[in-house]
Amino acid sequence: MSPRIDPDRSKSWLRRALPLVRAHRGMLFTSLGLSLVGLLVQVQIPDALRRGIDDALVARTSDLNTYVWLVAALAIAQGVLNFGARKYLLRTAYEIEYDLRTLIYSHLVRLPYGFYDRVQSGELMSRAASDVRAVQMYLAFGPSILVQCGIALVAFGLMVSINPLLAVVAMATMPLIALLGVWMRKAIFPVSWLIQARLARVATIVDENTQGVRVVKAFAAEPRQVQALADAADRVRWAYRRDALIRSRWAPTLESLPRLGLALVLLFGGWMVIDGQTTIGTIVAFNSYVLMLQPPFRMLGMMIMLGQRAAASAQRIYEILDTESEIVEADRPIDARLRGELEFRGVGFAYADGTVALADLDLRVAPGETVALVGRTGSGKSTLGRLLARYYDATAGTVLIDGRDVREYGLAELRRQVGIVPEEPFLFSATIRDNIAFGRPDAADEDVIAAARAAGADEFIGHLPEAYATVVGERGYTLSGGQRQRVAIARALLMNPPVLVLDDATSAVDVSVEQRIHTALRDLMVGRTTLIVAHRLSTIGLADRVLLVEDGRVVADGTHRELLDDPRYAAVLASYDTPTDTATDIPTDTAAHVANDEVTTA
Structure with missing residues (x-):
């Protein structure tokens, strides 16, 4: 399947990009599969620790070395699987980036002179560089982040199988995290669009001054042009600061809520241990599971940010790809040596x-x-x-x-x-x-x-x-x-x-x-x-x-x-x-x- 962008403008930007992702589904699915298996191995480690503590240390019914070697083997297997997953994920990312740039350039060379009369070259350079990178990051790393977030479901399933009540306590903060993620997404999108547009303006000024450096020097206009660039860069800086302010408000909360779950596990789990309703190994395992949930939810915040920036960048790229050439090739073009009349x-x-x-x-x-x-x-x-x-x-x-x-x-x-x-x-x-x-x-x-x-x-x-x-x-x-x-x-x-x-x-x-x-x-x-x-x-x-x-x-x-x-x-x-x-x-x-x-x- 050749890489392409779906021409249907009524679809969302992500659905339009799916044919591009499907062109590399072999490598992507290999990466996701290895990542998923690695996560399944990872969630076994806390359970092995629980059984090691309860059976080998507390009840003394098993050999501690057995669990030590089991945890070590699981850790090595996880490292090997993560290496393969990372390798194929990066290859997928670079292939998507290559295809996007090729698609844009192939379309640009087909557009007529009139298009270039209207559009600045610096704007095109920005869309073929920073915008492509933003879309590539989301298309390649987004599925991987989702798989990593899937560890929450696996971990929750294991926690329910160990102690259903404590599992509910550990996951009590998750609905609030989902709600905060939606609010953060709405707040970041307009700023992401503004950042990409202002970066394009900076690229245009740099491009024009590089190509017109002889004119700039001839009129001793260096200070004025430097000031123009500084003004454009200052507008970018303002947009980045706004983006940082939004993320500083929402991201720490998203990252900290799972830790609140850790405190709840210690509180309610401690009471249950005292009452004899659970074991110390169970609390240690649940603490490990809650800690294991923190990176996925941290990445979820990053995914929301990447998604909004990618959405803004994709729309800017689609503006080029959706531009139709006024110069249309004939259905059955004539290819003959001209006489010159x-x-x-x-x-x-x-x-x-x-x-x-x-x-x-x-x-x-x-x-x-x-x-x-x-x-x-x-x-x-x-x-x-x-x-x-x-x-x-x-x-x-x-x-x-x-x-x-x-x-x-x-x-x-x-x-x-x-x-x-x-x-x-x-x-x-x-x-x-x-x-x-x-x-x-x-x-x-x-x-x-x-x-x-x-x-x-x-x-x-x-x-x-x-x-x-x-x-x-x-x-x-x-x-x-x-x-x-x-x-x-x-x-x-x-x-x-x-x-x-x-x-x-x-x-x-x-x-x-x-x-x-x-x-x-x-x-x-x-x-x-x-x-x-x-x-x-x-x-x-x-x-x-x-x-x-x-x-x-x-x-x-x-x-x-x-x-x-x-x-x-x-x-x-x-x-x-x-x-x-x-x-x-x-x-x-x-x-x-x-x-x-x-x-x-x-």
Whole structure:
């Protein structure tokens, strides 16, 4: 049975988690069985002491050595059984923790971009760490604690068989313990939820400041950020103090009530011994049984605390697992090599925060054509590539590739064939080679080097300490912005996608390097449909067509020369900061025309 969480949201959190526990029922039942047998052995020890005292010491009808060896043998057997029970219990706990983390991560990677637009990464880290641990502790150790509490029933049965009246006296405090346990459970739950939520906030602050440490240092904001963390930690501290206050009120009472039972046994048992209704050995045995009841009831208080924290954590985990992806795979997805014909029919799209990116946009790109998208920031250029790869789905209209709705294609195959190079690429803390070959881990070294050369990255990689085996720092920050962009371009080119989207992918590259990249890209773009989000005239020079995008619509379509007469196009070009590359990759007379037009427009 594969580990899973029951998707039925109407069930309690514990019933939903039962399939996860059942996946490891073999180890869990083995642990519980050994624990139960160990407890059955344990409860025999007080009875052996009773018979030893009464028969060997008082009545002198038996040999004391017999009982000494019996108690020693029972103690050794109990130790062996407890060792096995503990071993399998811990294995079960670690397996449940592994499965929970795997389930969460597997679901997270299936969720679309829109989910990550709404949720902070620190919040997700907290749910995959402390929340998972809280649920794991209860699912694995909860049954064991219940079995240990079951010793009370066994012990009570033995006490009844020895002396029913004294057994009732010894267990007189148990109903009150059960009632206090219910009250404690109700008091702890809200605080447990608050603790987990505030821990998640602390994790978010730490995550953001770790990733944004360069910004923090650049603005000398360390004291302010430390104070923000201190404020969040102080709120966690308050919640923990509240939790400690509740437990300090209830837990000592839960632990002490069995000791009150011990006093009652001594009192009433003493009277019964004086009256000849019971024996000294019986009182010693009952004292041992009452003492034996204390750890289970102490653990019962801990179980109540674990249960409330686990309930709060489970609900936070289920919030992730119950989140359904807006990007749904087709029932019978198409997996075919794309030709690269792109079409947007009346496409509209708005992000989750309400920002409208595209509005009734129509566009067609022929296979093998290279099209530059030009427009002001926020005009919707980058969104086109994201809709092609189904990072998001259009909220209106249809996006088609090769005449078919992109929703008909298999997601994995579609994204392998639509390569996107973002303006701010992400690199993993791995070797340069592994970053380039991320989409094709089994790629030959020759192919990796060829892709790096095409992206203009081979030269700087050769100067690194270990060349392609050099490990870049977290997020690739040991490389410059331009170097990261070239590695990202190489990563996309290695996949050899029939559709390539360059989202201002050379914005951080200097002009001389950009020229070499463009020279290589001209050859690589032959027969490949390419969309270029352009902010440089040199990049526009790579395109067969140029589209001017404004307010989510294509308002002008033509070649660079044709659009120069459109004042809107000239205004956008004038807004670009391109003083050093106006003559790059554009014919001389065109560059002069643009320069003059920019001056006139300004």
